Amino acid sequence: MKRSITTRLVGMFALAALAMFTLVGAALYGVLERELTRHENDDLNTNLQNMRYSMERFGDLEHWSRLQVKMDTLSPADGSVRFWVLSDDPRFLYGKGLDEMERVNLGEAGHGSLTLPSVGRTYRTLSMRLAAFSDRPAVRLIVGVDTAPFDHTMRAFLVAFGLLTLAAVGLVMALGWWIARIGLRPLQRLSEQARALRPKTLSQRLRLDRLPVELEDLTVAFNGALGRLEDAWQQLEGFNADVAHELRTPLANLIGGTQVALSRPRSAAEFQETLQSNLEELERLRSIVNDMLFLARADQGEAATGLTAVIVAHEVEVTIDFFEPLLDDTGTTVAIEGELQAQATMNIALFRRALTNLLQNAIEHSADGARLVVTISRRAGAIWIAVANPGPTIGATHLPRLFDRFYRVDSSRHDTGEIHGHGLGLAIVKAVASMHGGATLATSDDSLTTIAFSVGGVPSA
Amino acid sequence: MSRSIDITVSAMKLLIVEDELKTAEYLRKGLAEQGCAVDVAHNGTDGQHLALVHDYDVIVLDAMLPGIDGFTLLRALRQVKQTPVIMLTARDSIEDRVRGLHDGADDYLVKPFSFLELLARLHALQRRGRAQEPTQLKISNLLIDLIARKAWRGTERIDLSAKEFALLAVLARRQGEILSKTAIAELVWDMNFDSNTNVVEVAIKRLRAKVDNAFVPKLLHTIRGMGYVMEARDEAPSNEESQA
Numbered sequence: 001m002k003r004s005i006t007t008r009l010v011g012m013f014a015l016a017a018l019a020m021f022t023l024v025g026a027a028l029y030g031v032l033e034r035e036l037t038r039h040e041n042d043d044l045n046t047n048l049q050n051m052r053y054s055m056e057r058f059g060d061l062e063h064w065s066r067l068q069v070k071m072d073t074l075s076p077a078d079g080s081v082r083f084w085v086l087s088d089d090p091r092f093l094y095g096k097g098l099d100e101m102e103r104v105n106l107g108e109a110g111h112g113s114l115t116l117p118s119v120g121r122t123y124r125t126l127s128m129r130l131a132a133f134s135d136r137p138a139v140r141l142i143v144g145v146d147t148a149p150f151d152h153t154m155r156a157f158l159v160a161f162g163l164l165t166l167a168a169v170g171l172v173m174a175l176g177w178w179i180a181r182i183g184l185r186p187l188q189r190l191s192e193q194a195r196a197l198r199p200k201t202l203s204q205r206l207r208l209d210r211l212p213v214e215l216e217d218l219t220v221a222f223n224g225a226l227g228r229l230e231d232a233w234q235q236l237e238g239f240n241a242d243v244a245h246e247l248r249t250p251l252a253n254l255i256g257g258t259q260v261a262l263s264r265p266r267s268a269a270e271f272q273e274t275l276q277s278n279l280e281e282l283e284r285l286r287s288i289v290n291d292m293l294f295l296a297r298a299d300q301g302e303a304a305t306g307l308t309a310v311i312v313a314h315e316v317e318v319t320i321d322f323f324e325p326l327l328d329d330t331g332t333t334v335a336i337e338g339e340l341q342a343q344a345t346m347n348i349a350l351f352r353r354a355l356t357n358l359l360q361n362a363i364e365h366s367a368d369g370a371r372l373v374v375t376i377s378r379r380a381g382a383i384w385i386a387v388a389n390p391g392p393t394i395g396a397t398h399l400p401r402l403f404d405r406f407y408r409v410d411s412s413r414h415d416t417g418e419i420h421g422h423g424l425g426l427a428i429v430k431a432v433a434s435m436h437g438g439a440t441l442a443t444s445d446d447s448l449t450t451i452a453f454s455v456g457g458v459p460s461a
Numbered sequence: 462m463s464r465s466i467d468i469t470v471s472a473m474k475l476l477i478v479e480d481e482l483k484t485a486e487y488l489r490k491g492l493a494e495q496g497c498a499v500d501v502a503h504n505g506t507d508g509q510h511l512a513l514v515h516d517y518d519v520i521v522l523d524a525m526l527p528g529i530d531g532f533t534l535l536r537a538l539r540q541v542k543q544t545p546v547i548m549l550t551a552r553d554s555i556e557d558r559v560r561g562l563h564d565g566a567d568d569y570l571v572k573p574f575s576f577l578e579l580l581a582r583l584h585a586l587q588r589r590g591r592a593q594e595p596t597q598l599k600i601s602n603l604l605i606d607l608i609a610r611k612a613w614r615g616t617e618r619i620d621l622s623a624k625e626f627a628l629l630a631v632l633a634r635r636q637g638e639i640l641s642k643t644a645i646a647e648l649v650w651d652m653n654f655d656s657n658t659n660v661v662e663v664a665i666k667r668l669r670a671k672v673d674n675a676f677v678p679k680l681l682h683t684i685r686g687m688g689y690v691m692e693a694r695d696e697a698p699s700n701e702e703s704q705a
Contacts, residue, residue: 279686286573287655322650324624325664353654360658425657 006180013176014169021165032157036150041111043081044126047074047143051083052128055141059134061091068094080146082123087139095142114144122147186212190219202230235404242406246288246422250281257281284422291424295405298431304347312376312383312455313340315348319355320374323363331369334359338376344383346436346455354432355385357425358451362389365449379454382438386452394444402442402451403430429453473518473587474498478508478534479549480526488521491576505529512538519586521579522566524550532564539565545586549574577641577687584638598633601678601693605633614676624649625668632681632691641688665689 051074054067071083071094084095097116114123123144132138193206205223208216261274313336320327320334327334355374362372366389375386394402398409406423430440430453438454475497479485482503489499500515502508505528512520512534520538524531535546548569562569568582598605604613610626612619621629631648632640642661646652649664669681682690 276685283686286575287657290655318651321624322646322652323658323660325667326658326660329663329667349653352652353656356652356654356656356658360656422657 005184006177009180010173010176014173017169017172021168025161025165029157033154036153040124040145040150044124044143044145047081048126048128048141051141052130055130056133059136061135064092064136079119079121082144084142085139087137089137092136092139186215190215202233239405243292246406247285250284253281254278288422291428295424295427295431298435302435304350304435306347307345308348309343309345310348312342312344312385315351316355316374316376316385319352319359322356323359326363330363332363332372334372334374336374339378340376342376342378342383344455350432350435351455354429354453357429358387361425361451362387365389365391382454382456384452384454386450388448388450390447391449393447394449399442399444402426403440472496473583476500476502476511476517476520478502478520478526479523480504505534509534509537512544513541517544519583520544520546522546522548524548532560535564535566547582577639581638581644600633600636600680600691603672603680605630614672619671621671625671628664628668629672632689637690637692639684639688639690645689
């Protein structure tokens with residue numbers, strides 16, 4: 001079953017109410033019991049003192065019979081109050097069930113309790129000894145008050161309070177349910193807002209103004225997620241447009257070239273020429289599609305596999321070696337600087353691919369005879385490989401976008417055909433970096449452009 | 462008029478199991494023109510029947526097939542014989558690759574692949590199990606000593622750097638085989654990816670300056686849109702070479 005906040009709140013309210021009422025009930029019960037007992041004791045005391053006064057003044061038999069009448073009068077017919085007088089002289093005995101009483105140990109003077117099985121009653125008693133006086137021997141005077149009304153009152157209190165507690169807990173649950181519903185209403189409003197979000201209204205956000213503070217964090221986080229989604233969505237849309245644009249040129253060349261070739265009779269050599277040109281365009285298409293598939297896999301969070309720990313400078317040398325014919329041709333030199341002993345765990349092919357793109361980029365954007373510098377550095381546990389080339393300073397607005405797919409600083413150079421890449425080179429560098437848990441960075445000032453990427457490093461022992 | 466691509470996969474008997482008709486047709490045509498005897502099956506059931514009944518030198522097998530899929534066919538085949546198999550997989554997924562190799566494929570190509578790539582793989586399978594490599598290569602009046610790492614054109618010693626010699630050796634070893642720029646980058650520099658650089662073009666240009674420019678006949682040819690080939694040709698240089 002799904003957990004419901006309302007159900008949990010109601011349950012917790014009910015538990016709290018139950019605990020509260022139980023505490024209050026227990027306290028009230030204690031107070032009531034004490035008060036009733038005190039009241040009973042007062043009653044006992046009054047009766048006892050009353051009789052004692054009469055008994056202590058006269059000790060003759062005549063007064064004793066009057067006392068018996070008085071005690072008869074004071075004992076109500078329902079037997080709720082009783083008097084007993086115990087003595088060794090049978091003439092000075094008084095009270096019902098005396099034979100039973102003799103079997104009961106009443107102890108010394110003071111409070112006690114007494115059960116008379118013959119009448120099925122329990123009495124709270126107060127007794128005292130009276131010294132012998134005149135004809136009367138020493139006697140024991142006992143006053144008893146029936147505890148039945150007391151017990152009855154306490155029982156009635158318990159039952160009433162129990163029922164009240166149940167009713168109150170029920171009421172609290174009902175109220176709690178209502179309170180929870182009202183309290184959770186902002187959540188409902190929030191879900192209604194969220195439900196109204198559509199791909200077409202991606203810039204829409206959940207409104208914060210009427211929300212309680214408790215929901216603000218969640219909403220801000222959710223809005224953040226929406227923002228990221230919007231960015232990704234826009235990037236995707238822009239990307240689709242870029243791809244379409246990028247594919248359009250070779251496709252137009254293919255279609256146009258083929259149409260021209262077929263529009264009139266031609267020699268085999270001319271057809272061959274057309275096919276060769278077509279093949280070049282097709283290779284360009286294939287290369288774009290392959291690179292885009294590669295980028296898509298990196299976008300899906302694919303991590304580099306086949307990792308090996310290598311000395312970074314060594315891999316840099318190997319890649320520079322590859323460029324040797326081109327460097328030689330253009331008179332360009334490349335220096336390796338920085339932490340030449342630094343190690344990193346990487347997929348070698350991916351690393352070479354990224355560095356190849358950086359070097360190609362650097363060579364393309366610097367004049368013949370330039371001096372390029374590859375700097376290896378260690379920063380925050382990652383190994384950074386930076387390629388610097390002298391060349392026109394790139395505006396700060398372009399720098400963060402250099403790694404975007406198909407992004408070109410100088411859009412006029414788009415279709416010159418002189419550039420060997422297709423605008424995905426640096427995007428691939430970024431993809432390779434992210435596949436290695438790294439990042440990219442571009443800086444440009446004083447006619448020196450530096451583009452760097454990082455891969456996870458191996459801490460030097 | 463330029464000559465046709467001539468590659469020495471001739472006399473191989475091949476089976477192509479491929480359901481995409483256009484792909485099957487260009488493979489059949491291309492390989493038949495190389496001198497191969499080619500059978501084609503358009504579904505797994507026919508393919509399995511042909512593969513089991515005849516003895517082929519190599520089977521080119523698509524992984525996704527109607528009827529019986531490529532992996533199932535391969536397993537059935539491996540229970541009976543060890544015909545070399547090149548698997549064609551639609552996606553560059555590691556699982557497919559591992560599965561194919563596990564089931565006994567000898568090689569695999571990820572679609573879309575280039576025809577040159579397929580030829581290169583056929584070559585590799587053909588070379589497999591061949592006697593040890595020669596220590597010397599001779600193409601027309603070009604002599605390459607693979608042990609001493611030296612080359613001569615006629616009597617004249619050609620002075621090559623280590624990488625230039627490696628490039629020459631790669632081309633000469635695959636004499637007559639067209640090598641794409643990517644393949645050359647991989648074989649010579651161990652750069653195992655599409656690099657979008659013109660390094661290979663420049664390297665070829667420089668090698669050609671040393672090996673070919675001052676000599677006759679020309680041996681290092683550019684096949685426009687495809688790559689480079691080293692071979693002795695009878696006729697005069699065709700129009701393609703002017704491109705290089």
